[in-house]
Amino acid sequence: ARIDVDLSDSKSISERLYGLFYEDINHAADGGLYAELVQNRSFEFSPADNASYHPLTAWSVDGDASVQDQGGLNGANPSFLRLGAGGSASNAGYNTGIAVEAGRTYDFSVWARADRSASLTVAVTDAGGNPVAAPAEVRAVNGDWQKYEVAVAAEETTADGRLTVTANGAADLDVVSLFPRDTFMGRENGLRSDLAGMIADLEPSFLRFPGGCIVNTGSYDRDSRERAYNWKDTVGPVEERLVNHNFWGYNQSYGLGYYEYFQFAEDLGAEAIPVVPVGVTGCGDSPEITDPDQLQTWVDDTLDLIEFANGPADSEWGSVRAEMGHPEPFGMEYIGLGNEEYKEQFYANYPAFHDAVREAHPEIRIIANSGTDDEGAVFDRSWEFAREQGADLVDEHYYNSPEWFLSNNDRYDDYDREGPHVFIGEYASQSNTWRSGLAEASYLTGVERNGDVIDLASYAPLLSNIDYIDWTPDMIWFDNDEAVGSVNYEVQKLFAANAGDEAAASTLTADGGTAAPDIRGGVGLGTWNTAATYDNVKVTGADGATLLEDDFTEGADQWTPTGPDGEPVGDWSVVDGAYTQSAIVENARSTAGSADWSNYTIELDAT
Numbered sequence: 070a071r072i073d074v075d076l077s078d079s080k081s082i083s084e085r086l087y088g089l090f091y092e093d094i095n096h097a098a099d100g101g102l103y104a105e106l107v108q109n110r111s112f113e114f115s116p117a118d119n120a121s122y123h124p125l126t127a128w129s130v131d132g133d134a135s136v137q138d139q140g141g142l143n144g145a146n147p148s149f150l151r152l153g154a155g156g157s158a159s160n161a162g163y164n165t166g167i168a169v170e171a172g173r174t175y176d177f178s179v180w181a182r183a184d185r186s187a188s189l190t191v192a193v194t195d196a197g198g199n200p201v202a203a204p205a206e207v208r209a210v211n212g213d214w215q216k217y218e219v220a221v222a223a224e225e226t227t228a229d230g231r232l233t234v235t236a237n238g239a240a241d242l243d244v245v246s247l248f249p250r251d252t253f254m255g256r257e258n259g260l261r262s263d264l265a266g267m268i269a270d271l272e273p274s275f276l277r278f279p280g281g282c283i284v285n286t287g288s289y290d291r292d293s294r295e296r297a298y299n300w301k302d303t304v305g306p307v308e309e310r311l312v313n314h315n316f317w318g319y320n321q322s323y324g325l326g327y328y329e330y331f332q333f334a335e336d337l338g339a340e341a342i343p344v345v346p347v348g349v350t351g352c353g354d355s356p357e358i359t360d361p362d363q364l365q366t367w368v369d370d371t372l373d374l375i376e377f378a379n380g381p382a383d384s385e386w387g388s389v390r391a392e393m394g395h396p397e398p399f400g401m402e403y404i405g406l407g408n409e410e411y412k413e414q415f416y417a418n419y420p421a422f423h424d425a426v427r428e429a430h431p432e433i434r435i436i437a438n439s440g441t442d443d444e445g446a447v448f449d450r451s452w453e454f455a456r457e458q459g460a461d462l463v464d465e466h467y468y469n470s471p472e473w474f475l476s477n478n479d480r481y482d483d484y485d486r487e488g489p490h491v492f493i494g495e496y497a498s499q500s501n502t503w504r505s506g507l508a509e510a511s512y513l514t515g516v517e518r519n520g521d522v523i524d525l526a527s528y529a530p531l532l533s534n535i536d537y538i539d540w541t542p543d544m545i546w547f548d549n550d551e552a553v554g555s556v557n558y559e560v561q562k563l564f565a566a567n568a569g570d571e572a573a574a575s576t577l578t579a580d581g582g583t584a585a586p587d588i589r590g591g592v593g594l595g596t597w598n599t600a601a602t603y604d605n606v607k608v609t610g611a612d613g614a615t616l617l618e619d620d621f622t623e624g625a626d627q628w629t630p631t632g633p634d635g636e637p638v639g640d641w642s643v644v645d646g647a648y649t650q651s652a653i654v655e656n657a658r659s660t661a662g663s664a665d666w667s668n669y670t671i672e673l674d675a676t
């Protein structure tokens with residue numbers, strides 16, 4: 070093979086090309102990046118978030134203990150736990166439990182009140198009740214709600230820990246919290262250091278947050294439990310933040326909120342790029358804003374966000390930032406208006422946001438957005454609209470097959486250089502496999518070649534907890550004490566760490582050759598490939614045992630094969646329809662055990 074490079078014909082590449090798409094999906098925040106170890110710390114879980122939830126989700130109680138739903142800490146946190154003398158409550162955290170590691174220090178805190186002086190015993194044990202830390206004591210709980218804190222030093226390591234609080238005397242408790250002290254960069258109310266460290270290793274140049282569909286779904290009625298994402302709900306003291314139904318079907322505490330996102334971006338050396346709702350949703354069928362007064366409130370909230378990020382410390386919202394510990398402005402430069410929008414109401418609502426931001430903050434770069442169809446083709450109307458509006462960038466999203474990425478390397482070669490620039494805000498080839506990783510790597514060569522018009526690009530989604538999966542594939546997989554980067558993660562790291570500043574024209578001359586057909590590996594679930602159908606499917610586990618023999622029409626859905634014991638062995642799907650007689654089931658993952666990252670082999674006849 071031979072590569073000819075023409076140095077006289079080069080284009081500059083955006084300095085911020087490689088960054089992050091972060092969404093609170095797959096429990097990316099609570100039970101993930103947010104280092105809080107207690108699940109349902111405020112007893113606010115509700116069937117409104119998830120039919121299986123109740124105020125004692127993740128808790129087990131003993132003796133005189135009950136949740137009261139009125140008269141609590143504040144309006145955002147009405148429910149609390151009432152313990153009688155000797156009553157206790159244990160929290161099981163996420164996944165297999167609360168993960169603690171010998172030698173690390175954990176900060177326990179609780180808001181409590183007691184009519185008569187009481188004390189609390191704080192124990193961290195394994196699931197069998199064996200202590201993994203010396204019990205700690207909160208002494209003299211007395212009077213109205215106050216915050217009490219005590220440190221817990223772990224002497225043993227466990228991934229299935231329990232935090233148990235026992236009341237010696239009657240007491241009311243709320244916001245029961247256990248945090249590792251060594252969060253990422255030592256931030257208070259901070260992030261899990263292993264996950265944040267892996268993210269930092271990607272050397273991201275921007276952080277787009279907080280989603281994704283969680284941004285623009287839900288009700289614009291402020292009293293609804295399914296409120297559309299409003300950044301104001303997520304700032305200030307954690308005990309005063311609302312909890313909310315997350316579009317992906319769980320409770321989001323907002324403990325990881327806008328301040329923490331800006332702080333994280335700063336700690337990463339990345340540009341913070343918030344995305345706000347514009348009163349309409351491209352995801353599902355949430356109510357839309359048609360009332361101009363209601364729309365204006367959300368426009369004002371958007372302007373207030375810019376003040377929160379960039380305003381002086383004595384401005385209304387800048388002072389909230391300053392009180393939280395960051396008097397200096399964060400220096401936000403971009404704002405995303407809407408996520409993946411294409412509905413009629415978007416075209417009606419967007420101008421109010423765009424015009425208000427442009428007028429008040431001409432220095433901010435405005436990102437409009439677009440949908441794409443299943444083939445990744447751009448909805449022309451969104452681009453025309455963005456041009457008319459004078460948006461600086463358009464955010465486009467696509468999740469496609471490896472073949473699509475391989476055959477669309479030239480997608481941006483003829484893009485209009487005069488109009489809005491491109492933000493590839495979400496993209497992924499549809500599996501965590503070598504094949505998809507290679508397809509993405511190949512595609513990124515085309516992205517770099519067009520780095521003069523593509524300013525920003527981010528793989529999506531970033532994070533998934535293996536026991537709370539809403540979407541696959543994902544870049545980083547984790548449970549309560551481990552984290553694994555997919556092959557796609559390695560691709561991102563490789564490109565970001567070796568980002569160029571100029572793309573020179575080049576030509577490759579090579580003999581044909583054949584693609585290696587047996588590409589397997591990775592973790593997480595594969596997704597669908599609607600391009601082919603299959604018959605006579607046989608699935609063989611890593612140990613050679615037959616796990617399933619059945620007919621299967623691909624494209625209908627994923628399904629869960631069962632092992633010899635009848636238990637589910639994993640969620641999986643065929644990834645590559647191009648193989649004629651056999652293929653690999655990529656990413657089968659045991660759901661029976663906690664973290665069996667193995668793959669399975671599939672034999673099938675293509676029809």
Ligand code: AHR
Pocket residue numbers: 092094280281282283352408409466495529530540
């Ligand atoms: O990344 C997962 C989802 O894909 C996002 O929430 C949404 O923007 C897109 O449809």
